[in-house]
Amino acid sequence: MKLSVKLFAGFVLISVLFTAVAIVNFRLSEAVVENTQWVSRSQIVVRNSAALQRNIIDMETGLRGYLLNGNETFLLPYLQAKDQLPGLIQETKTFVSSSPDQTRNINDIVALQQRFMHNYAEPLIQLKREDVTNTTSDAFETRLDELIMGEKIIIDSIRTAFKEFNAYEYKVREERRERLNKSINNTRQLSTILTILSVLLGLSWAYYITRLISNRIIKMVTLADQVSRGDYKTRIIDTSNDELSQLSHSLNRMSTTIDETFTELDAKNRELDQFAYVVSHDLKAPLRGIEVASRWVEEDMGGQLPAHVQEYLMMMRVRVHRMENLINGILALARIGRTSQAEEEVDVNQLLVEVVDMLSVPKNFKIDTQAHLPTLHTVRIQLQQVFSNLISNAIKYHDKETGLIAVRHHETENFHVFSVSDDGPGIDPAYHERIFVIFQTLQERDAMESTGVGLTIVKKIVEWQGGSIWVASEPGKGSTFTFTWPKEPRGDQ
Structure with a gap:
């Protein structure tokens, strides 16, 4: 497998894992949001339930006050609660529409409230008003007592119904709260596990790729170092067949080329050493012969040589010495750095x-x-x-x-x-x-x-x-x- 494919596969795997983490977190967060919304909605339901109960109690309080003294002013709480109840009832029904039990409970409360109003409250108000204008009779007193007793019974039933309604709501809300806490904990745990897994996988893959590349680069550096030290026969063994393998093969070819070049250079140097020997031996010998011959001429002729001929012979020997020094200088220059x-x-x-x-x-x-x-x-x-x-x-x-x-x-x-x-x-x-x-x-x-x-x-x-x-x-x-x-x-x- 090529190195680029390994790198790409690692990045894809890590990306997929992080995408999975994101998706799981999103889904868990939806559950958390849903439970949070339900808890919030339950709080509103309980608040509305309290408001409904308070309005019904206000109706009862206003009715009793009116029945005691016959003053219409005491009916104001009753009338205000009567106006507010429809809206509260409708809003509460909307919030509990997903719960059949609570829908049934709120309908029972509404039915009791309607019975309270139509069967007891309104008749009592009407009866009290008639009592103000007519003479009180035994029949009136009996009727009033019956209505008051029935009103008390219905109000107690309403209170009981609200207790059941609120108890059910508290129970379900507690269950939802537990589910919410469980969802939050699950989200935290799963997110932590997936994040740690992603990090570990990323680090492991990075370590694998780093080791893979660094080990092979170290081999290449080792080869280059050995080549620089004169070991031109060293080679890198690489069977991965990827991009770095091509570089390894190139370095092996370079090492082979350098080995061949230096082998050829050694041969050339040996030829040069042989040439230097030839120059030193074969060229210096004739020069020494010329110098010796010039001295023989001077010795044989004695003092009979003209001055200008003696000058020529001296010049000849000087230039022979110059030629010999020049040969020695060339040989010394050629040998610099070639001998240890x-x-x-x-x-x-x-x-x-x-x-x-x-x-x-x-x-x-x-x-x-x-x-x-x-x-x-x-x-x-x-x-x-x-x-x-x-x-x-x-x-x-x-x-x-x-x-x-x-x-x-x-x-x-x-x-x-x-x-x-x-x-x-x-x-x-x-x-x-x-x-x-x-x-x-x-x-x-x-x-x-x-x-x-x-x-x-x-x-x-x-x-x-x-x-x-x-x-x-x-x-x-x-x-x-x-x-x-x-x-x-x-x-x-």
């Missing part, structure tokens, strides 16, 4: 003492070396070559009989910085880059013996070590060659 050389602790002050002794500095030249130069862990012969070439050039190209050559040092975070300064003729800035190019000299070779390879060797050694070299100079103001030498040994870089 051991690193060691190098005291730069002691090294410069040896360089000065080896160069046989003229007595009229002074070498001013800074005290307390550092001790480096590096290839001794290469640092010696750099200082030797720079100091010997400063002496060779000096234009005065006396001269001062100064060696200075300072440090940066990652490099030792050395400089070799002289008070010689200086170099035009236009030639600052040219002097580091092989075979380039600023004077005619017949005027100044030089192969044009020395500064090229210096530049290659410094850059191979990981540093850089440059010159600061102007005509008539001397020259300062500055180069950097890494603090960290090349083997650790």
